Amino acid sequence: MTALLVSGAAVFLALASSTHPRVAAQAHSPGQASLVTRGASLTQAASRTQAAAGTQTTSARQAVSAEQAALAVVGGPSQVTGAALANAATGKVLWSLALNTERPIGSIVKVMTALVVIQAGDLNREITVPRSVIAYLNSQDGPSTAGLIVGDRLTTLELLEALLLPSGCDAAYTLAQAYGPGIGPFIAKMNAEAQRLGLTGTHFSNFDGMPWPSEYSTWSTPANLVTLGRYAMSYPAFATIVSQTSYSLPAGDGHHSYSWQNTNPLIGAYPGAAGIKTGDTQAAGNCLLFEATQNGLTLIGVTLGTPGDDITATGPAAARVLNWGFSNF
Numbered sequence: 001m002t003a004l005l006v007s008g009a010a011v012f013l014a015l016a017s018s019t020h021p022r023v024a025a026q027a028h029s030p031g032q033a034s035l036v037t038r039g040a041s042l043t044q045a046a047s048r049t050q051a052a053a054g055t056q057t058t059s060a061r062q063a064v065s066a067e068q069a070a071l072a073v074v075g076g077p078s079q080v081t082g083a084a085l086a087n088a089a090t091g092k093v094l095w096s097l098a099l100n101t102e103r104p105i106g107s108i109v110k111v112m113t114a115l116v117v118i119q120a121g122d123l124n125r126e127i128t129v130p131r132s133v134i135a136y137l138n139s140q141d142g143p144s145t146a147g148l149i150v151g152d153r154l155t156t157l158e159l160l161e162a163l164l165l166p167s168g169c170d171a172a173y174t175l176a177q178a179y180g181p182g183i184g185p186f187i188a189k190m191n192a193e194a195q196r197l198g199l200t201g202t203h204f205s206n207f208d209g210m211p212w213p214s215e216y217s218t219w220s221t222p223a224n225l226v227t228l229g230r231y232a233m234s235y236p237a238f239a240t241i242v243s244q245t246s247y248s249l250p251a252g253d254g255h256h257s258y259s260w261q262n263t264n265p266l267i268g269a270y271p272g273a274a275g276i277k278t279g280d281t282q283a284a285g286n287c288l289l290f291e292a293t294q295n296g297l298t299l300i301g302v303t304l305g306t307p308g309d310d311i312t313a314t315g316p317a318a319a320r321v322l323n324w325g326f327s328n329f
Helices: 002-026 030-074 106-120 132-138 156-164 169-179 183-196 222-233 236-242 311-328
Strands: 082-087 093-097 126-128 153-155 246-249 258-261 273-281 285-294 297-306
Touching: 030 311, 082 222, 082 311, 093 222, 093 311, 106 156, 106 169, 106 183, 106 222, 106 236, 106 273, 106 285, 126 169, 132 169, 153 156, 156 169, 156 236, 156 246, 156 258, 169 183, 222 236, 222 273, 222 285, 222 297, 236 273, 273 311, 285 311, 297 311
Parallel strands: none
Antiparallel strands: 082 093, 082 297, 126 153, 246 258, 273 285, 285 297
């Protein structure tokens, strides 16, 4: 509608200006002179409007072109809904798609869960898996678990393994209860840390990324997740855990034996992959926050909303982003 109106104004003014010179040549009265002045002003305004419309059209074309280029990196528009890649050392964003758009992120939430616990310290603290975890898991729709057994006593560090490798919602619940103490206070700590880190496009409504109270009550942006990932990876305990393909805990005094596999499809498969966390819900799709190092360059990135029935679908999309990054920087 705007372009049509501008065009109509231009036609009108073109007709008007073809008459006004003759009027100007014969003008002897103030009224005639004023008519000429108004006509010239209208012509200039129309020219400015046309120029502005042209600038807006150019900007729109450039935005579409940039989005198409970004989508090409991940293999087309069906592969992700949001993504980013950055230099892990500097934080400079090298490539992105919907960089500041808020979206559900699934179990990537557990990165903040782990961060709050690690910052509290005392990773050798012994914690008993509470009976209430059973009711919590039963209240959720298909939560991922570490298979924790009620009454087992595990250290905080062991529970972090259970949290980050198999993405155990039972481990998240156990840690939140212990370090809140209680669910509400723990979630408050998560949001306080997000605020401290400047993650203005992030909000946590739970500690594990499950879709409660709703599918969209927890969210973040690609830009915020890159920042969160960089910060989490600066903690050796966190970085060590997420770089492992698996972790085995033999039976010991107070606990059963456990064996956990890393859900990150890049670990052990993509050269230099070092972390960090998967996530998926119906609303979030398949998500992956990842980091890899090659030839002295460490890149960190995230892909959100990759379609597929399994979290392994995130592997190819993330690998394409990393391949592009290592080829161009």
